[in-house]
Amino acid sequence: MKTQDFVQLEEKYGAHNYHPLDVVIEKGEGVWVYDVEGKKYLDCLSAYSAINQGHVHPKILAALQEQAAKLTLTSRAFRNNQLPLLYQELAEITGYEMSLPMNSGAEAVETAIKLARKWAYRVKGVKRHNAEIIVADGNFHGRTITIISFSSEKFYKDDFGPLTPGFISVKYGDAEAIDKAITPNTAAVMLEPIQGEAGVIIPPKGYLARVAEICKENNVLFVADEIQTGLGRTGKLFASQHENVRPDMTIVGKALSGGFYPVSAVLADEPVMGLFQPGEHGSTFGGNPLGAAVARAALKVLIEENLAENADKLGTYFMEQLAEIPSLHVKEVRGKGLLIGVELKPEAKGARRFCEALQDRGILAKETHEHIIRFAPPLVITKEIIDEALPKIREVLNMA
Numbered sequence: 001m002k003t004q005d006f007v008q009l010e011e012k013y014g015a016h017n018y019h020p021l022d023v024v025i026e027k028g029e030g031v032w033v034y035d036v037e038g039k040k041y042l043d044c045l046s047a048y049s050a051i052n053q054g055h056v057h058p059k060i061l062a063a064l065q066e067q068a069a070k071l072t073l074t075s076r077a078f079r080n081n082q083l084p085l086l087y088q089e090l091a092e093i094t095g096y097e098m099s100l101p102m103n104s105g106a107e108a109v110e111t112a113i114k115l116a117r118k119w120a121y122r123v124k125g126v127k128r129h130n131a132e133i134i135v136a137d138g139n140f141h142g143r144t145i146t147i148i149s150f151s152s153e154k155f156y157k158d159d160f161g162p163l164t165p166g167f168i169s170v171k172y173g174d175a176e177a178i179d180k181a182i183t184p185n186t187a188a189v190m191l192e193p194i195q196g197e198a199g200v201i202i203p204p205k206g207y208l209a210r211v212a213e214i215c216k217e218n219n220v221l222f223v224a225d226e227i228q229t230g231l232g233r234t235g236k237l238f239a240s241q242h243e244n245v246r247p248d249m250t251i252v253g254k255a256l257s258g259g260f261y262p263v264s265a266v267l268a269d270e271p272v273m274g275l276f277q278p279g280e281h282g283s284t285f286g287g288n289p290l291g292a293a294v295a296r297a298a299l300k301v302l303i304e305e306n307l308a309e310n311a312d313k314l315g316t317y318f319m320e321q322l323a324e325i326p327s328l329h330v331k332e333v334r335g336k337g338l339l340i341g342v343e344l345k346p347e348a349k350g351a352r353r354f355c356e357a358l359q360d361r362g363i364l365a366k367e368t369h370e371h372i373i374r375f376a377p378p379l380v381i382t383k384e385i386i387d388e389a390l391p392k393i394r395e396v397l398n399m400a
C-alpha cells in the first residue's frame with residue numbers, strides 16, 4: 001500500500017479531528033522516522049515533545065518488553081511492584097514529595113484541578129463550589145470539556161457547551177493581571193511556563209517568579225503545566241527552573257514515557273497531594289505496572305544521557321543558526337532549549353506550505369496556528385544533524 005491508500009482509508013473511516021501532513025510513518029529510530037515509501041525524515045515535532053528520548057529508544061523498549069511479558073495491569077485495587085519505585089524515583093528526580101499517576105496529559109490536568117479545588121475547600125476555607133482558578137489567555141491544557149471551558153480558542157469550545165464554570169482567564173505574561181484577578185475564592189493559578197500550542201510564546205523575564213510570589217502572598221496554589229515544556233525540553237528538567245520557581249504542583253506527561261505509552265502525573269508535596277482520600281479520584285490504567293516500568297526507564301534515559309543539557313546546548317545553537325537565516329518571510333525566531341518557534345509574517349501566506357516544503361526535503365515540522373513553524377526535535381539530536389538540516393530549512397524559508 002502506498003501513502004495515498006492509507007490517506008484515503010483514514011479520510012473515509014476515521015474522524016476528521018486532525019489535519020495531518022500526508023506522510024504515513026511506519027518506523028522510527030532516534031531523531032529519524034521512515035514513511036511507507038521508505039523515505040527518511042528528521043522529526044522536528046517529536047509528537048509534541050513526547051519523544052524527547054528519541055523514537056523507540058532501545059532501553060525504554062527493553063523495559064516495555066520485559067514488563068509486558070510479566071505483568072501489565074492490576075488496577076489500583078491491588079498493588080504492583082513497579083509503581084512504588086516510580087513514585088520514589090520521581091520524588092528523587094523532581095524534588096516533589098509525592099505524585100499521582102494518570103495516563104493522558106488532560107487527565108493529569110483534570111487531576112490538578114480537582115486537587116486545587118479540594119485544597120481551597122479543605123485548607124484555605126473557600127465556600128464549597130465557589131473556588132476559582134486563574135488561567136492565561138492562549139492556554140492549551142488538553143481537550144476535555146472542563147479544560148476547553150477555559151480555552152480562549154473559540155473553535156475548541158463553541159460547539160461543546162455547556163461549559164464548566166470556575167475559571168478566569170487573564171493576559172499571559174502579565175503578572176499584575178493575575179494579582180488583580182485574585183479574590184478570596186481563588187484556589188490556584190495554572191500556567192504553562194512557555195505556551196507551546198499557542199506558538200512557543202515566551203513570557204517576559206521574571207514573569208513566573210513574580211507569579212509564584214503573588215501566589216504565595218495571597219495563599220493561592222501555583223500550578224505549572226509542564227506536559228510539553230518539562231522533562232528536559234527547554235534545557236532544564238522543568239522550564240519553571242529557569243526562574244528558580246518551584247510550583248506547588250507540576251503536571252507532567254508526554255515524554256514521561258518517551259512516547260511508548262500514555263503516562264502522566266501530578267507532582268506535589270504532602271500538604272497538597274495528601275488531601276486525596278481513597279475513592280475520590282482514580283483511573284483503571286493510571287499507575288499500571290507497564291506504564292510505571294516504561295516511565296522509570298524513560299526518566300533514567302533522560303538523566304543518563306544528559307538530555308536537558310543537550311537541549312540547552314543544541315537549542316541555543318539551532319536557534320542562533322535559524323535566526324541568522326536571511327528571509328523575507330520570517331518575523332521572529334524564539335524559543336528555549338529545543339522548543340523553538342519560527343513566526344512568519346502574515347504576508348508569507350501561512351506556515352502550512354512551508355511545512356509541506358520541509359516535508360519534501362525530509363524534515364517533518366508542523367505549523368502551529370497559522371503563521372508559526374515549531375522546531376522541536378528529539379533531545380538526542382546532534383550538532384551534525386542540525387547542520388545537515390539547516391541548508392534545507394534555509395532554502396524553504398526563502399521560497400517565493
Ligand SMILES: *Cc1c(COP(=O)(O)O)cnc(C)c1O
Pocket residue numbers: 048103104105106107109140141142143192196197225226227228229253254
Ligand atoms: C499535550 C498537552 C496537554 C494534553 O496532553 P494529552 O496527553 O494530549 O491529553 C496538556 N497541556 C500541555 C501544555 C500540552 O502540551
